[in-house]
Amino acid sequence: MSRVIHVFRQPERFIAGTVGEPGDRSFYLQAIEDARTISVLLEKQQVSVLAERIGALLQEVARRFGPELATEPGGDEFDADPLAVPLEEEFRVGTMGLGWDADSRSIVVELLAVTEEEIDESVVLDDTEEGPDALRVFLSPVQAKAFAERAERVVSAGRAPCPLCAEPLDPQGHVCVRLNGYHQRSPVED
Incomplete structure (x- = not known):
C-alpha cells in the first residue's frame, strides 16, 4: 500500500492544541490551508520536543543566514484560538522530522504515522512511495516561532x-x- 503525504506549503494555521482536562489531555497538531484541515494525535513530550527543536533550528538558521530571516514583517499576533472542529484524527504520530528548505526559506516539519515496522530514516522528508503516512508542513520562520511559542504554552498549561x-x-x-x-x-x- 502506498503512503499518503499531506503537504501544506502555505498553511493559514499550524498549531498545537489539546482536548480534555489537565491530567487527561490529548495533544493534537493541526494544519489548515484553504479548505483542508488535517489533525494528528501525539504525546505531550513530542509536542515539547518539537517546540524545543524548532527553536534551536531557528537559532541555527539565524546564525548561518542572518537574523533578518527571523524578523519578517507581520506575524506579531498570537493565535489563541482553539483547534478547529470537527476534530478528526488522521493518524497518531510516531516519527518526527525537521529541516530547512533553503529554496523556500522555510522550516519543514514532517510528522509520520506510527508503524509496527522500523522506519528507515531516508523516508523522513522524502517522497518515497513506501512508508508511513505523513503530514509535511512548510513554515516561515515567523510561523515556526509562533508555533513553538504556542506549543510551549499548551504543554505548560497542564497540572x-x-x-x-x-x-x-x-x-x-x-x-x-x-x-x-x-x-x-x-x-x-x-
Missing part, C-alpha cells in the same frame, strides 16, 4: 508541578517521593 519533586499535582494531591511517601501533599492553596 502545576509539586514544589518538592516536580511531579504533577492532582486536585486530590499526591504522594511526594521527596517526602518518602509519608505525607500526601495537597495542591498549594492561594
Whole structure:
C-alpha cells in the first residue's frame, strides 16, 4: 500500500492544541490551508520536543543566514484560538522530522504515522512511495516561532508541578517521593 503525504506549503494555521482536562489531555497538531484541515494525535513530550527543536533550528538558521530571516514583517499576533472542529484524527504520530528548505526559506516539519515496522530514516522528508503516512508542513520562520511559542504554552498549561519533586499535582494531591511517601501533599492553596 502506498503512503499518503499531506503537504501544506502555505498553511493559514499550524498549531498545537489539546482536548480534555489537565491530567487527561490529548495533544493534537493541526494544519489548515484553504479548505483542508488535517489533525494528528501525539504525546505531550513530542509536542515539547518539537517546540524545543524548532527553536534551536531557528537559532541555527539565524546564525548561518542572518537574523533578518527571523524578523519578517507581520506575524506579531498570537493565535489563541482553539483547534478547529470537527476534530478528526488522521493518524497518531510516531516519527518526527525537521529541516530547512533553503529554496523556500522555510522550516519543514514532517510528522509520520506510527508503524509496527522500523522506519528507515531516508523516508523522513522524502517522497518515497513506501512508508508511513505523513503530514509535511512548510513554515516561515515567523510561523515556526509562533508555533513553538504556542506549543510551549499548551504543554505548560497542564497540572502545576509539586514544589518538592516536580511531579504533577492532582486536585486530590499526591504522594511526594521527596517526602518518602509519608505525607500526601495537597495542591498549594492561594
